Structure formats: C-alpha cells, structure tokens
Amino acid sequence: MDRKVVCLALGTLLLALSFPAEAQQQPNKIPRIGYLSGVGPEAPTIEAFRRALRDLGYIEGKNILIEYRDTGVTQDRIPSLVVELVQLKIDVVVGTSVSTILAAKQATKTIPIVMVTTVDPVATGLVNSLAHPGGNITGVTLLTRDLTGKRLELLKEVAPTISGVGFFLLDSPDARIRFKEYEAAARALKIPLQSLEVRSQNPDFEGAFQTAVKGRVSALITARHALLIVNRKQIADLAIKNRLPSMSERSDMVEAGGLVSYSANEAANFKRAAYYVDKILKGAKTSDLPVEQAMKFEFVINLKTAKQIGLTIPPNVLARADKVIRWQ
Numbered sequence: 001m002d003r004k005v006v007c008l009a010l011g012t013l014l015l016a017l018s019f020p021a022e023a024q025q026q027p028n029k030i031p032r033i034g035y036l037s038g039v040g041p042e043a044p045t046i047e048a049f050r051r052a053l054r055d056l057g058y059i060e061g062k063n064i065l066i067e068y069r070d071t072g073v074t075q076d077r078i079p080s081l082v083v084e085l086v087q088l089k090i091d092v093v094v095g096t097s098v099s100t101i102l103a104a105k106q107a108t109k110t111i112p113i114v115m116v117t118t119v120d121p122v123a124t125g126l127v128n129s130l131a132h133p134g135g136n137i138t139g140v141t142l143l144t145r146d147l148t149g150k151r152l153e154l155l156k157e158v159a160p161t162i163s164g165v166g167f168f169l170l171d172s173p174d175a176r177i178r179f180k181e182y183e184a185a186a187r188a189l190k191i192p193l194q195s196l197e198v199r200s201q202n203p204d205f206e207g208a209f210q211t212a213v214k215g216r217v218s219a220l221i222t223a224r225h226a227l228l229i230v231n232r233k234q235i236a237d238l239a240i241k242n243r244l245p246s247m248s249e250r251s252d253m254v255e256a257g258g259l260v261s262y263s264a265n266e267a268a269n270f271k272r273a274a275y276y277v278d279k280i281l282k283g284a285k286t287s288d289l290p291v292e293q294a295m296k297f298e299f300v301i302n303l304k305t306a307k308q309i310g311l312t313i314p315p316n317v318l319a320r321a322d323k324v325i326r327w328q
Contacts, residue, residue, distance in 0.1 A: 038226025049270040091280075092112050113138075151262050235258070260299070
C-alpha cells in the first residue's frame, strides 16, 4: 500500500478518535439561577447568599450565573418576571416572598424552587409537609407564626405601659397572613391590635402614624416586607417623632432607628438557601430535600432610640439582648 495513503488513513483515524476526548473536555453548560427579591441585588441578604455560593466553589460569571429580578414593593410585576426567568430556561428559582414563590409554582412544575419564607409553607399550600415537601419547592422557613407571641411579649416587657399595638397592613398576601398571626397572638395576650393600612403605590406612612395616634396606639409592629425595609429609615424617624416603641421582624430596622427586633438570623438563612441550590445543581430532587426551619434567633435593642422616646429598658430585658446598639 502506498505510504502516503497509509499515513493519510492513520491520520484520519487519529483525528476521529480525538473527537470524543475533545468533547469530554468541553466545559459544561453554566448553571443559571433566577433570584427574585424586592430589596435589590446589593442587599445584605443577597450578599450572604452570594458569599455562601463562593464558599461552595461557585464563582459568579465563571461557573454560575445569577439572573436578579427586583420585584420592587408592589405585586403586579411578579408574574411577568417569573415568566421571563422560566423562558430563560434557568436551572433553579430562588424566591423570598409568598407572592414570588406562588407565582413560580404556577409558572413551572419542573424547575426547582428554593424558598426563604416567613410563613408556614404547609398551611399556605406551598409544600405537602416540611419533611417531605413533594413537588418542585423546598428551602428554608422562618415560621414566624411561632414568633409573633414572643415578639409581643418582649415588646410588653420593653414598654410595660403599652395599651395598644399598631400593625402596618400592606396590600399583599404576606402582610395579610402576618396580620392574622399577630391578631391571634395579641388576642391571647389581651393586647388590642389595630391595622394601619398602607398602599404599596405611593405609601403614606405619615397618614398611618396619624391614624395610630388617633386610635390610641402606643407601640408598633413592623413586619418583614420589602416596602417596610425600603422605607425603614422614614418609619423609624416617624416612630421616634411620635414617641412610639417599635418591634421589628428584622434587625436592619433597628439599625435604622427602630427600638427592638426579634428575628431569625437573616444571613444564616440565605446561606442555607445557597446550600439547597448546590444540592439541586448536583442532582438532588427538591421533593427529597426536607424544608429546614430557622434555628438561630437574635434579640436586638437600640438604646439611642430608647433614650430619644424617653424609654428606660429594664435591666433584666437588656441583659437578654444578643446585640445592643449604643450610638452616641
């Protein structure tokens, strides 16, 4: 056989054999996460999520992509944002409110959904049970229903003379669920609870405070909601102006000037969300991943605010605080 023909045949064979090896060396498709939140991509909770992903070996822009969608403080954009993410064929959805999780559940039955929620996911129909969620949803629940009574008790200890508590009732499913939970806890503790309605569009917090004062409200509860988080400084300033002690569901409300908070550790919960994303990307099924309950809680007190509203925190209450803000 001609030597040139043999060399050509051998070269062709080697080239053909090299294709599978090259194909195996080609980088895999980069996983893409759809992240829905009402507080913007630079929020501390999102940074905690990012940092946890880095600890797990994911580098944003290199071996993982995150599609952030800011839902804002209203509910109307959520369905279209979810559909947009589904059309991008993302690998996992991360949702931080009942509204976003429900919208994602309605939009897809196959894409895994990781939730970080404050409501009971079983009672609201998001999952079948905590141990066996079923379907395509799992994640972390703060089960704040179990904390409403504790918050009201602490508020009563911080400000023993309170005669009525106001609750900002927003036009969202989350807020309505939260109000019912506080209503039951307040009834058990024999503390009058008044709803202070605030619209998501052009919220009038000054008007809500006027309603509170007229209704003889002597303390406030601020729930974990994007509208309240975005406006936390204004709310804190108005509470100080009206000399109203406030209990918050997030510590950043106290850092902005609120009086006290009792809440699950936000950073820890979003780190756990990253753990779920990692498990799912490695092949775990959402239906096989039990929903976790938050285990770490913090009691935070702002002594500067207490001084501004003329309140002295009892020493036994102060001693139980996990963090005390003493800004001068």
